[in-house]
């Protein structure tokens with residue numbers, strides 16, 4: 001039987017967890033049983049995910065968005081009390097990997113997004129080199145790329161830009177990386193793709209001519225945990241199931 005300590009040590013080394021300064025603890029966040037047979041993965045450790053995973057009989061739940069974020073209320077009250085109580089009552093482990101899972105060169109959210117969208121990485125930028133820039137494998141108009149993104153991620157993206165603009169160079173970062181837009185503009189790209197958009201991004205897009213593509217925070221971050229779960233199944237004798245909990249943002 002797979003031991004929890006062995007699993008969390010392995011993931012910690014694989015994702016080089018100690019290399020990152022993060023806003024939350026990476027690794028085991030809530031301790032449960034010591035032996036792991038069933039591993040559930042999901043984007044966010046919401047109550048919905050916890051209930052679906054424990055109903056399946058998960059021994060551990062691995063997520064991108066866990067708990068204990070810097071500056072959050074430190075008390076165990078309200079929804080946080082209910083979530084932690086659910087984990088403890090079921091003796092289930094919660095493992096969370098934030099920036100290390102965005103950044104990993106092969107299993108990370110940005111690498112997995114690039115693979116699915118047909119983007120070729122040429123370099124990194126932004127905080128701790130998490131965001132990527134490169135080229136589209138097939139140059140296409142913003143209009144064509146919009147359809148491709150929508151079909152691939154199963155979500156209609158929100159796009160600011162000229163639909164006939166030809167896209168060759170692109171920068172991207174999964175999740176809520178809209179604050180990287182201006183840095184992306186300085187890289188000379190034709191478009192920037194991330195999960196969420198803010199009001200000021202619209203003006204920057206209009207005034208620079210660089211397209212902004214908001215493809216969904218959840219939608220752009222569902223691939224890292226899945227790739228990690230599949231990788232772990234190949235390494236160890238465990239079962240893995242990804243739980244897609246729809247989130248329109």
Ligand SMILES: [Zn+2]
Pocket residue numbers: 065174175176217221
């Ligand atoms: Zn995120």
